Amino acid sequence: MSLLKVNNLGKSFGGVKAVDGISFELKAGELLALIGPNGAGKSTTFNMVNGQLRADQGSIVFDGQELVGRKPRAIWRMGVGRTFQIAETFASLTVVENVQMALLSHDGRLFSMWRRASDHKRDEALALLEQVGMRAQADRPCSELAYGDVKRVELAIAMANSPKLLLMDEPTAGMAPKERNALMALTKQLVIDRGMAVLFTEHSMDVVFAYADRMIVLARGRLIAQGKPLEIRDHPKVQEVYFGSGKTFEKIAEKAAALHVGAAA
Ligand code: ADP
Ligand code: MG
Numbered sequence: 001m002s003l004l005k006v007n008n009l010g011k012s013f014g015g016v017k018a019v020d021g022i023s024f025e026l027k028a029g030e031l032l033a034l035i036g037p038n039g040a041g042k043s044t045t046f047n048m049v050n051g052q053l054r055a056d057q058g059s060i061v062f063d064g065q066e067l068v069g070r071k072p073r074a075i076w077r078m079g080v081g082r083t084f085q086i087a088e089t090f091a092s093l094t095v096v097e098n099v100q101m102a103l104l105s106h107d108g109r110l111f112s113m114w115r116r117a118s119d120h121k122r123d124e125a126l127a128l129l130e131q132v133g134m135r136a137q138a139d140r141p142c143s144e145l146a147y148g149d150v151k152r153v154e155l156a157i158a159m160a161n162s163p164k165l166l167l168m169d170e171p172t173a174g175m176a177p178k179e180r181n182a183l184m185a186l187t188k189q190l191v192i193d194r195g196m197a198v199l200f201t202e203h204s205m206d207v208v209f210a211y212a213d214r215m216i217v218l219a220r221g222r223l224i225a226q227g228k229p230l231e232i233r234d235h236p237k238v239q240e241v242y243f244g245s246g247k248t249f250e251k252i253a254e255k256a257a258a259l260h261v262g263a264a265a
Pocket of ligand 2: 042043
């Protein structure tokens with residue numbers, strides 16, 4: 001059974017159909033990439049799933065329940081997580097404090113309680129940091145971390161809610177290729193360990209090809225293709241609309257295959 005079932009989903013802004021009747025499904029333990037050129041409707045799709053935008057048409061069934069019409073907080077509580085950038089105000093806090101706050105927030109505790117008990121949830125927070133390879137840096141302020149490490153902490157924060165589905169809109173934006181691969185390898189590991197589902201967008205095709213189990217391709221609000229990376233690679237419509245030329249595309253896929261071998265070793 002699918003964890004997420006999106007059917008005929010649509011959203012317009014003024015006269016523009018940002019998302020135009022798309023349907024797709026996502027299973028637990030699956031890493032699904034949503035790709036497409038700028039303005040294709042990827043972020044709009046994400047924001048309808050997380051409740052920040054209300055769909056004009058269609059339905060989003062998560063874990064057997066309709067999400068359309070629910071508030072973001074309610075959707076988050078049902079187990080739909082998303083990565084947030086660590087706000088500037090929290091950058092002065094340590095790595096572990098940021099994760100502790102996320103854990104307390106999940107429990108619905110008051111923010112002020114945390115101040116009185118700085119060791120609250122610390123062990124749980126450290127365990128999450130261990131999973132993302134940031135245990136050794138737990139007591140450093142987030143403001144001192146390298147960019148790629150901040151992204152790992154953001155992932156740990158998103159995991160504090162124990163999401164069944166994690167939404168990541170351009171998680172590797174601004175990262176160097178090596179950092180990108182490290183973050184996606186880590187995400188893939190979390191998917192395997194926790195049986196979590198992930199829906200993510202990504203510009204770098206080599207990352208998509210190396211890590212996605214399946215992909216869906218949007219162009220001007222429409223879903224033009226879906227399938228396994230190799231099926232997508234050979235899809236004429238995708239090559240035409242998205243990549244422009246098949247030649248470049250072959251090259252990217254080869255590079256990704258090489259990367260994947262490297263990542264697995
Ligand atoms: P992507 O994330 O794939 O780049 P978006 O979902 O952000 O695409 O945007 C899809 C289309 O919807 C674009 O034409 C964009 O200009 C438009 N759009 C997105 N958000 C808004 C908004 N809040 N108001 C008006 N138009 C929007
Ligand atoms: Mg976007």
